[in-house]
Amino acid sequence: MTSSAADRVARFVDDLLRGRRPRRFHATPEETEAMGAAAGLAAGRTGADLPDKAALDRIHRRLSERLDESPRVDARFTRRVWLRTLGTAAAAAVVGVGLDEALTRGGAIGPAAEGQAVLTPDGAQWRPVAAVEQLPEGHALQVSTGSVDAVVFNEGGQIGAVSGVCTHLGCKLQPDEADKRLSCPCHQTAFSWSGKVLYYRLKAAPPDLPRIQSRVRDGQIELLVV
Amino acid sequence: MGVINLRGADDPEPEPVNDPASSIYTDWESVYQDNVVGIYQLVFRRVGNAADAEDLAEDVLIRTLKTLRLPAPVHNVRSYLVKTAKTVLADHWRSHYAAQNVELELEQLPPSGLGNAASTVASERAQRLLGLLPDQFRQVLELRFLRGYSVREVAHEMGVTESNARVLQFRALRKAAQFEREVLA
Numbered sequence: 001m002t003s004s005a006a007d008r009v010a011r012f013v014d015d016l017l018r019g020r021r022p023r024r025f026h027a028t029p030e031e032t033e034a035m036g037a038a039a040g041l042a043a044g045r046t047g048a049d050l051p052d053k054a055a056l057d058r059i060h061r062r063l064s065e066r067l068d069e070s071p072r073v074d075a076r077f078t079r080r081v082w083l084r085t086l087g088t089a090a091a092a093a094v095v096g097v098g099l100d101e102a103l104t105r106g107g108a109i110g111p112a113a114e115g116q117a118v119l120t121p122d123g124a125q126w127r128p129v130a131a132v133e134q135l136p137e138g139h140a141l142q143v144s145t146g147s148v149d150a151v152v153f154n155e156g157g158q159i160g161a162v163s164g165v166c167t168h169l170g171c172k173l174q175p176d177e178a179d180k181r182l183s184c185p186c187h188q189t190a191f192s193w194s195g196k197v198l199y200y201r202l203k204a205a206p207p208d209l210p211r212i213q214s215r216v217r218d219g220q221i222e223l224l225v226v
Numbered sequence: 227m228g229v230i231n232l233r234g235a236d237d238p239e240p241e242p243v244n245d246p247a248s249s250i251y252t253d254w255e256s257v258y259q260d261n262v263v264g265i266y267q268l269v270f271r272r273v274g275n276a277a278d279a280e281d282l283a284e285d286v287l288i289r290t291l292k293t294l295r296l297p298a299p300v301h302n303v304r305s306y307l308v309k310t311a312k313t314v315l316a317d318h319w320r321s322h323y324a325a326q327n328v329e330l331e332l333e334q335l336p337p338s339g340l341g342n343a344a345s346t347v348a349s350e351r352a353q354r355l356l357g358l359l360p361d362q363f364r365q366v367l368e369l370r371f372l373r374g375y376s377v378r379e380v381a382h383e384m385g386v387t388e389s390n391a392r393v394l395q396f397r398a399l400r401k402a403a404q405f406e407r408e409v410l411a
Binding site: 026 | 254258262263266267270271272273274275276277278279280283284287288291292319321322323324325326328346348349350351352353355356367370371372374376377389392393395396399400402403404406
């Protein structure tokens with residue numbers, strides 16, 4: 001009895017953690033109690049309970065249809081909602097400019113997006129931080145050179161690096177591979193892997209993360225740091 | 227050498243801004259714009275997945291906007307949104323999982339609309355809850371929910387069978403629910 005309840009709840013949790021809509025079933029009161037707690041914990045993962053722009057678009061469109069309003073304002077309003085929620089940087093879509101060229105020639109990744117600082121310390125040297133095979137596509141790694149905490153990422157086969165420290169108050173950012181975000185554990189701020197602010201709940205947007213110049217040499221990812 | 231003050235500038239903790247308590251909503255777009263994210267998050271915390279949260283948030287907004295006559299005071303609309311969310315969520319748990327006597331305590335919507343809509347409620351609550359649990363229960367839930375381990379990986383990490391890992395997870399979740407009711411309520 002307990003074992004089958006545990007199995008059903010485990011399937012429910014699996015669905016939540018894989019981002020699937022859970023299957024319906026006839027649950028006992030003990031199971032629904034456990035499932036309610038699971039839903040709360042799933043929502044507690046940083047940024048998990050933030051709607052993406054596509055979801056807001058769909059909700060707005062259906063409201064428009066069902067409330068018998070003209071859908072002509074969709075784009076304007078959903079864009080405004082999304083920007084106010086997630087920060088203007090998210091829509092800038094400047095990520096990745098120039099990355100292809102830089103990587104194919106094996107040099108430093110860049111340039112950084114407009115307004116984004118590039119960390120170039122005095123006396124910087126190329127330092128290996130990870131082997132390329134440690135960073136398959138769609139993954140991000142926290143690395144430290146002792147002086148610099150960074151996150152290196154592989155997005156679409158292109159490797160890049162940004163500071164791994166939140167620009168708000170210096171908390172260490174946590175890479176979220178599912179959503180390709182860097183999440184701040186302190187004040188619910190999130191950045192894209194390339195360092196642009198995606199989301200914040202502060203009165204003003206924090207600066208984007210500084211880019212760190214990176215390159216691949218002899219199977220090693222190297223950063224230009226001290 | 228003098229004493230170095232390691233404390234930096236004052237921590238600009240998030241503060242509510244532009245509290246619209248005394249304002250009026252005149253059209254559904256404004257209601258949507260100010261509240262859709264808050265409603266989505268409120269619902270997400272009770273269903274734990276994006277697909278259901280999207281459907282239910284839409285349902286809450288539709289039911290509210292079809293019932294309330296605008297213009298209406300902002301605080302009335304927001305109270306009604308929360309009340310409606312309670313009903314919609316109870317219906318969801320009843321229809322999907324045959325849950326009886328669903329008791330939901332819902333927090334109020336964040337006061338300042340979308341600019342500050344997202345909150346740390348869910349993650350802070352989850353952290354506090356995990357901190358209350360006995361070690362083994364906390365470990366299984368941290369591995370699953372915070373580190374994304376599969377049941378198999380949890381079993382391997384904790385040196386138990388997969389079947390035992392599932393039972394452990396079930397008991398840990400029930401204990402978490404109990405603490406949520408008795409301690410965090």
